[in-house]
Amino acid sequence: MKRKITLKQIARELDVSISTVSKALRNSAEISDDTKQKVQAFAKLYNYRPNNIALSLKNRRTNTIGIIIPEIVHHFFSKVISGVELVANKRGYNVIIGLSNESFSKEVINMEMLANGSIDGFILSMSKETLKLQDYHHFNETMTQGMPIVMFDRVVSDVKCDKVIVDDFNGAKKAVGKLIENGCKSIALITTKDYVSVGKLRTQGYLEALEEHQMPPKAELILKIDESLDYEAHLEALEKEIEQLFQSNPKLDGVFAVNEIYALLAMKVARKLGLDVPNDVQVIGFTDGVLSKHATPSLTTVSQHAQQMGEKAAELLIDKLESEFNSADEVFQTVVITTDLVKRESTK
Amino acid sequence: MKRKITLKQIARELDVSISTVSKALRNSAEISDDTKQKVQAFAKLYNYRPNNIALSLKNRRTNTIGIIIPEIVHHFFSKVISGVELVANKRGYNVIIGLSNESFSKEVINMEMLANGSIDGFILSMSKETLKLQDYHHFNETMTQGMPIVMFDRVVSDVKCDKVIVDDFNGAKKAVGKLIENGCKSIALITTKDYVSVGKLRTQGYLEALEEHQMPPKAELILKIDESLDYEAHLEALEKEIEQLFQSNPKLDGVFAVNEIYALLAMKVARKLGLDVPNDVQVIGFTDGVLSKHATPSLTTVSQHAQQMGEKAAELLIDKLESEFNSADEVFQTVVITTDLVKRESTK
DNA sequence: GAAAGTAACGAAAACGTTTTCGTGTTAAAA
DNA sequence: TTTTAACACGAAAACGTTTTCGTTACTTTC
Numbered sequence: 001m002k003r004k005i006t007l008k009q010i011a012r013e014l015d016v017s018i019s020t021v022s023k024a025l026r027n028s029a030e031i032s033d034d035t036k037q038k039v040q041a042f043a044k045l046y047n048y049r050p051n052n053i054a055l056s057l058k059n060r061r062t063n064t065i066g067i068i069i070p071e072i073v074h075h076f077f078s079k080v081i082s083g084v085e086l087v088a089n090k091r092g093y094n095v096i097i098g099l100s101n102e103s104f105s106k107e108v109i110n111m112e113m114l115a116n117g118s119i120d121g122f123i124l125s126m127s128k129e130t131l132k133l134q135d136y137h138h139f140n141e142t143m144t145q146g147m148p149i150v151m152f153d154r155v156v157s158d159v160k161c162d163k164v165i166v167d168d169f170n171g172a173k174k175a176v177g178k179l180i181e182n183g184c185k186s187i188a189l190i191t192t193k194d195y196v197s198v199g200k201l202r203t204q205g206y207l208e209a210l211e212e213h214q215m216p217p218k219a220e221l222i223l224k225i226d227e228s229l230d231y232e233a234h235l236e237a238l239e240k241e242i243e244q245l246f247q248s249n250p251k252l253d254g255v256f257a258v259n260e261i262y263a264l265l266a267m268k269v270a271r272k273l274g275l276d277v278p279n280d281v282q283v284i285g286f287t288d289g290v291l292s293k294h295a296t297p298s299l300t301t302v303s304q305h306a307q308q309m310g311e312k313a314a315e316l317l318i319d320k321l322e323s324e325f326n327s328a329d330e331v332f333q334t335v336v337i338t339t340d341l342v343k344r345e346s347t348k
Numbered sequence: 349m350k351r352k353i354t355l356k357q358i359a360r361e362l363d364v365s366i367s368t369v370s371k372a373l374r375n376s377a378e379i380s381d382d383t384k385q386k387v388q389a390f391a392k393l394y395n396y397r398p399n400n401i402a403l404s405l406k407n408r409r410t411n412t413i414g415i416i417i418p419e420i421v422h423h424f425f426s427k428v429i430s431g432v433e434l435v436a437n438k439r440g441y442n443v444i445i446g447l448s449n450e451s452f453s454k455e456v457i458n459m460e461m462l463a464n465g466s467i468d469g470f471i472l473s474m475s476k477e478t479l480k481l482q483d484y485h486h487f488n489e490t491m492t493q494g495m496p497i498v499m500f501d502r503v504v505s506d507v508k509c510d511k512v513i514v515d516d517f518n519g520a521k522k523a524v525g526k527l528i529e530n531g532c533k534s535i536a537l538i539t540t541k542d543y544v545s546v547g548k549l550r551t552q553g554y555l556e557a558l559e560e561h562q563m564p565p566k567a568e569l570i571l572k573i574d575e576s577l578d579y580e581a582h583l584e585a586l587e588k589e590i591e592q593l594f595q596s597n598p599k600l601d602g603v604f605a606v607n608e609i610y611a612l613l614a615m616k617v618a619r620k621l622g623l624d625v626p627n628d629v630q631v632i633g634f635t636d637g638v639l640s641k642h643a644t645p646s647l648t649t650v651s652q653h654a655q656q657m658g659e660k661a662a663e664l665l666i667d668k669l670e671s672e673f674n675s676a677d678e679v680f681q682t683v684v685i686t687t688d689l690v691k692r693e694s695t696k
Numbered sequence: 697g698a699a700a701g702t703a704a705c706g707a708a709a710a711c712g713t714t715t716t717c718g719t720g721t722t723a724a725a726a
Numbered sequence: 727t728t729t730t731a732a733c734a735c736g737a738a739a740a741c742g743t744t745t746t747c748g749t750t751a752c753t754t755t756c
Contacts, residue, residue, distance in 0.1 A: 006711095006712060018714095031734070032734060054405055054712035054741090056713095058715095073430050078421045079421050095444065116352070116399060118400045145350065264642050295643070366744095367708090374744085379704070383705085405711045406710075407743090701753080703750105706747105714739100714740090725730070
């Protein structure tokens, strides 16, 4: 087990100073060609690579970005990471991850753990608990210490930073508009409680679409799920709620759900009640996950372009990191990623 | 934008030496209670946190582990990460990720990028290309430099390191055994080319199960998919192949697939050909992904316990990192995670 | 009152780099 | 021959810690 070789060792071995070795390796004009060749050959032989930690300490930048997400076992988030990683690597950065598990305190701890020099900036999506508590002090503190943050998807106007969001409102509006065009007269909405910003916006899109077509919204067609627990735990309870929705609205012929699982459950319930999808009921979901593509019938969805979000977030962050000179002007941008309606078998 | 405060600044402010500040904060007995209180109060006020990079340089350990996987947008791998992150965080480590995208060169580059001081050890699953090329020099070089590696899932006996694998052989055997018990007489296998080690082992399990029940294997019942490209790209071609399989084997009444997608496609094809699942054909897949749970009919699968694999891999790595004194004895272990057959609707 | 001990603190090295600023040697110019 | 310039290299500081080893000044002890 030979340890990694350092400048000092090369210097001792070749009987020159550390400075000379360093300069020789960086092809400085100060060093004679003879010495350069000697040093470079030796370095190559021993496969010398500068120690990243030492560089980070010296340069006061780590070329690493931290990404904090509520959970990783989730198609949307892993796709975002994928996008972040792509541009980060291309621009010479590493990516370090932290999972909040939708918990406020884990989010805070994770950020503190990384903020002490380990990374140059954050890309993050807030936990549900943080959204509920509306406590954003950790974001603001991080930023006053000169560490930039880019938020994506779940954002909040109280925190001033760069943001990348999906056009939830118009995505939902388009989807519901599509259902109406397709002849649906009684369209249900399955959404989340309002503190999840994206759920709220999608709900507004639903309402707007109805209004635009002079269809009065009905409270009994709107089902708001409390997501404070994770889905998997009470899938059955959820299914019951949706079944209730169908039974108390016999004329139901369209469903817009704010995520994949809700949409799939709606289809399952429909089938159970003897309704055909898409002939009796048409269903549209939100998110471009794997489930939609492989479901039967496959699910028409509003695609969020998660990868593109990740790429854009990384671009924004790295641009900010590498501009540097500003700091006073502090102009933040919000990039909106437009959604696409991906037509599949669950709509006519 | 106030920069993070350092020991030096505290020292200057309080008119003591850096050493005194450091010792005071660590509650050293050398420092008087008076001074300790003064320093600690000041540090708290300014929210002092030691700089991780400086600590890493001094201690020559980063408390960070690197994880390199073929892709992250994949339920199995993200679940493994989730497990790694869980125990890593619990034991005070961060996790930094690298994606190889199933490419050999990206795997090498990623490892080199991280191996220069950024991390203390690797957890990784090899890319398909690496398995095909059988070039493992980067693993061995990394290890000779004193950086431990734990491999999971896709492993190879040529590399001597700790490993965490799934009991592919017995998992497959149990699954096929179950199909036979359920009365299947003609069981197809949908697998990958042999260079993917897990595909190979699962194939062997299939054959073993047949043999144990005195059922001669038939070549025309075995479909080996070339996975060098990713699925998504040629889903349709794949479907055609599977359809071919069904048509040339009219008596087919059972399918064992080495992953979820293949299994789902088999069900899709069956339905298309007017066959009922599970009454005419029974299907079992491998991997405990989301698709299986939410498919219709839901898919019986061999569960791999991905999260548990991640946890175990992290345990192994951190144990090794924190034992230290060895280095000569070098005893490597291979932990086998047992599989479970999760019964759902696609089997009787 | 001298020797010994103790309490409280500081200087400096070390981790591995890069970079600024000497410094000594040699070659060219005066 | 003396001054100047170019060349090739080294010493040292800096990044932010921790830790070892002094070094004071004061208190015991005999």
